[in-house]
Amino acid sequence: MNGLAERLKPPEVVSFPGSHLGLRWRPLIPSDLGAVADLIREVEKEDDAIFRTSSQEIADLALGHLKASPLEVIVGIAQDHGIVALGSVKVLTGVTEAAVAIVNAVIHPLWRGRGVGRSLLHWQDGRARQMLVEYFGAESTLQASIANWVDGHMTDRRRLYIAAGFYAKHMFQVMYRDLEGSEHLAPVPENIKICPMSEVSFSQLHRVHSEVFSDHPLAEARDFWWNRALEDYEDRWSFVALSDEGQICGYCMAGRSAESWIAHGRLEAYINTIGVPADHRGKGIASALISASTRAAAHDGMNRIGIDADLKSPTHAQSVYEHLGFVNDRTRVFYSIDQ
Template structure:
């Protein structure tokens, strides 16, 4: 494979979106965070976003190059409204199998349909190419991607990505199960026992997580899932299946999506990541762990629990979750430009 610079062809210069759009653009500064938080929450409410951005994630936007991964964030400022648009490019530095940049944009509804999103995506594409080459090196032969997740019902945003050359690489089905009647736990496969996740080393869990998703088509999302799961991790609803000799057979990491609680006025749990080691698949391990999570969340007064299923999963995850009482809600699409 040729080097990143030859494949990505980063532009020599990437300018901010033009002033003809009616906005003044500059890099985000810490004092912007209050206005940015207000913008993000207003936009997510307007768009009925499936997942809501946490306060920590918003605060992390100010870290830039000082954070764990290279990150660049710019804001668009209207003369009479303040910050009405935001664009970010983040390198997934923790990945070793691929060079990946995640792009994200937030635009106030009153500023849509004016070309802001298209111009912002053009800046993101150029900066992503530059940052990938800067971070990984011009001669790096890792496969490269510029990517983002888009809620399936956000058709205008999906059209924008498609027009810019992105393609729908993967789709995930968001599913929910009402928790009434989940007071009892299901059976645990013979030779295994289910324990709270806090009883197991997280470094060992991360290693197993990497092995479980080693052959997944979205290698670039593996560590993103892990890091996201840790953001709102709730130990009381998270479990590990262990063999009698202490081997990790599977894990189920659930979270407390506090921003969704506030947005929807409903208490719910969400299984952010779940995996079963290859040697233990087909033995009911996932069912046992989901059962433990639903039982624990019910005991804490949650009204429902969610999970997302890879629609193309070779383990037929969606069918497994349907058998456990989960029903389809909405979809999320992973868009990518691969080089």
């Protein structure tokens, strides 16, 4: 395979979106975070976003300004309205199987339809190519991807990505089931016990998680799922399956998103990541783990519990979840340019 620079062909210079669009662009500085938080929350409410950006994630945008990670964030400022747009490019340093940059944009509804999104994505694409080559090296033979998640109902954004050369690489079905307060437990496989996740170390659990998703087509999503699970983690609703010898045979990390609770006014749990090592699949371990999380969340008074199903899963995850009472809600699409 040719080197990264030859495949990505990064431009020598990447300019900010043009001022002719009515906005002045500059890098984000820490004092912007309050205005950026207001913008993100207003936009996510307007767009009815499936998942909401946490305060931690918003604060982390300043890490690029501090040169603490390969992250670049710019803001678009309207003369009389302050910050009305934001664009970011982040290299995923935790992924070693591929060279991946995630792009993300937030644009106030009043500033859409003026070419801001298209111009911002052009800047993001150019910077992503430059940053990937800078971080991984011009001669790297790693598969390269520039990518982002888009909610399925956001048709304008999906059209924008497609017009820019992205393709729908993967799709996830968001599923929910209502909770009644007294859920039945699924049978536990022989020689397996379901235990609170606090009984194992997170370093050990992370190794199992990495193993479970090592051959997943979206290697770039592995750390995203893990970090999201850690941020929302609720120990009372999270469980591991252990063999008689103490080996981890599966795990189910559930949590609660404070931002979603505030935005929707609804108490719900969400299973952020679940995994069963290949040599333990087909035994009902995933069902037993989900059942334990569901019962625990119901006991704590949650109204419902959610999970997302990989529609390309070789384990037919969606069918398993349907059998456990989950029903389809909305979809998320992973768009990518692969080189």
